Amino acid sequence: xxxxxxxxxxxxxxxxxxxxxxxxxxxxxxxxxxxxxxxxxxxxxxxxxxxxxxxxxxxxxxxxxxxxxxxxxxxxxxxxxxxxxxxxxxxxxxxxxxxxxxxxxxxxxxxxxxxxxxxxxxxxxxxxxxxxxxxxxxxxxxxxxxxxxxxxxxxxxxxxxxxxxxxxxxxxxxxxxxxxxxxxxxxxxxxxxxxxxxxxxxxxxxxxxxxxxxxxxxxxxxxxxxxxxxxxxxxxxxxxxxxxxxxxxxxxxxxxxxxxxxxxxxxxxxxxxxxxxxxxxxxxxxxxxxxxxxxxxxxxxxxxxxxxxxxxxxxxxxxxxxxxxxxxxxxxxxxxxxxxxxxxxxxxxxxxxxxxxxxxxxxxxxxxxxxxxxxxxxxxxxxxxxxxxxxxxxxxxxxxxxxxxxxxxxxxxxxxxxxxxxxxxxxxxxxxxxxxxxxxxxxxxxxxxxxxxxx
Ligand code: AMP
Ligand code: ZN
Numbered sequence: 001x002x003x004x005x006x007x008x009x010x011x012x013x014x015x016x017x018x019x020x021x022x023x024x025x026x027x028x029x030x031x032x033x034x035x036x037x038x039x040x041x042x043x044x045x046x047x048x049x050x051x052x053x054x055x056x057x058x059x060x061x062x063x064x065x066x067x068x069x070x071x072x073x074x075x076x077x078x079x080x081x082x083x084x085x086x087x088x089x090x091x092x093x094x095x096x097x098x099x100x101x102x103x104x105x106x107x108x109x110x111x112x113x114x115x116x117x118x119x120x121x122x123x124x125x126x127x128x129x130x131x132x133x134x135x136x137x138x139x140x141x142x143x144x145x146x147x148x149x150x151x152x153x154x155x156x157x158x159x160x161x162x163x164x165x166x167x168x169x170x171x172x173x174x175x176x177x178x179x180x181x182x183x184x185x186x187x188x189x190x191x192x193x194x195x196x197x198x199x200x201x202x203x204x205x206x207x208x209x210x211x212x213x214x215x216x217x218x219x220x221x222x223x224x225x226x227x228x229x230x231x232x233x234x235x236x237x238x239x240x241x242x243x244x245x246x247x248x249x250x251x252x253x254x255x256x257x258x259x260x261x262x263x264x265x266x267x268x269x270x271x272x273x274x275x276x277x278x279x280x281x282x283x284x285x286x287x288x289x290x291x292x293x294x295x296x297x298x299x300x301x302x303x304x305x306x307x308x309x310x311x312x313x314x315x316x317x318x319x320x321x322x323x324x325x326x327x328x329x330x331x332x333x334x335x336x337x338x339x340x341x342x343x344x345x346x347x348x349x350x351x352x353x354x355x356x357x358x359x360x361x362x363x364x365x366x367x368x369x370x371x372x373x374x375x376x377x378x379x380x381x382x383x384x385x386x387x388x389x390x391x392x393x394x395x396x397x398x399x400x401x402x403x404x405x406x407x408x409x410x411x412x413x414x415x416x417x418x419x420x421x422x423x424x425x426x427x428x429x430x431x432x433x434x435x436x437x438x439x440x441x442x443x444x445x446x447x448x449x450x451x452x453x454x455x
Contacts, residue, residue, distance in 0.1 A: 341358045
């Protein structure tokens with residue numbers, strides 16, 4: 001390869017030339033979703049960022065030589081709490097959430113990884129790893145059925161997150177009832193009560209901690225050592241620090257992943273996304289508002305993956321217009337060669353904003369064939385670009401509220417009000433669709449903005 005791929009490695013805190021352990025078997029593991037609720041657009045960021053890296057690795061090393069694993073965390077106390085809150089069993093929550101996740105990420109044009117292991121299928125591998133850690137004195141069990149990893153036994157602990165053990169000790173919360181030797185020690189296995197999901201083990205009936213799930217799945221599918229491990233920046237500590245500790249110590253001190261990549265966080269209109277601020281936005285919310293998957297991708301990739309991303313609806317609408325403009329000029333021939341300037345931008349630590357900038361250049365200089373190739377690579381497909389009328393964000397919120405009002409009316413059996421809302425919206429060009437439990441809506445070609453404002 002003439003110009004190597006440079007990636008910023010969080011482990012060395014520098015950009016390094018990427019060289020796979022084996023060019024015929026390039027391996028990447030990315031931490032996937034904990035499946036208890038619909039994916040929010042922050043969750044979509046690592047999916048889209050690592051989708052671009054996956055596409056680039058396939059471009060550079062050929063499709064058959066790249067293995068991408070993204071796990072599904074289907075054992076987690078948040079899932080148990082959700083099942084309890086909804087009064088349904090755990091599988092109902094996880095199966096439903098996984099199918100939503102697939103639909104949403106497919107809509108965004110993300111390629112499916114080669115493997116999507118679920119934690120529930122790897123409990124025996126987790127138990128093996130824990131046993132090995134205990135027998136080599138990196139972990140210990142306590143009488144109440146917990147197993148902890150003893151961080152002081154691993155001299156590199158804190159290296160990824162650039163933290164010293166003493167500093168970490170100062171920040172840690174002391175739990176009164178804990179049976180840990182040291183407050184920094186973390187859980188590998190914990191006991192389950194009769195209502196909680198549990199598996200038999202040498203330490204009694206219990207369930208694994210979150211960190212060991214990824215270590216065991218990565219080892220089983222990719223081996224003790226592999227090339228790239230990714231996830232959001234919030235996972236550096238403690239999740240990835242703990243994965244490194246467990247995997248290194250149970251794999252005869254072999255280096256775990258060579259490159260650690262982390263995407264920055266996403267905010268909405270300048271604010272942290274949270275349910276309490278009422279600005280929590282799921283991918284499905286965007287789909288309902290009739291934005292195209294390509295425009296969402298474009299908007300996400302317009303910011304470099306390591307920078308914080310400020311999600312703005314105004315920009316999403318601009319993205320939609322740009323893609324319509326481009327797609328009007330390009331054909332659908334299937335050619336894969338990437339224009340050199342775009343490849344160069346990607347080789348420089350996945351510089352997607354620069355790539356998009358170059359795509360504008362290609363459009364302005366009427367190089368539509370090259371633009372088409374770049375659009376194909378980026379998954380800015382012409383298929384899903386909607387040529388319908390765009391609806392302003394405030395009106396879209398208004399429609400959401402009316403739809404919710406209608407759903408509440410239906411629940412309280414006030415069908416005349418529910419029908420009236422539906423009719424009113426229809427007369428303003430908004431079509432409501434009830435699919436199973438979900439209600440979606442779309443703006444038709446007959447959208448009447450003025451009428452909608454008056455509703
Ligand atoms: P979770 O399901 O919470 O474990 O998160 C799945 C992935 O989404 C992880 O890689 C997180 O780091 C990432 N993530 C969660 N929230 C955000 C956010 N607001 N911005 C960017 N990435 C996020
Ligand atoms: Zn993980």
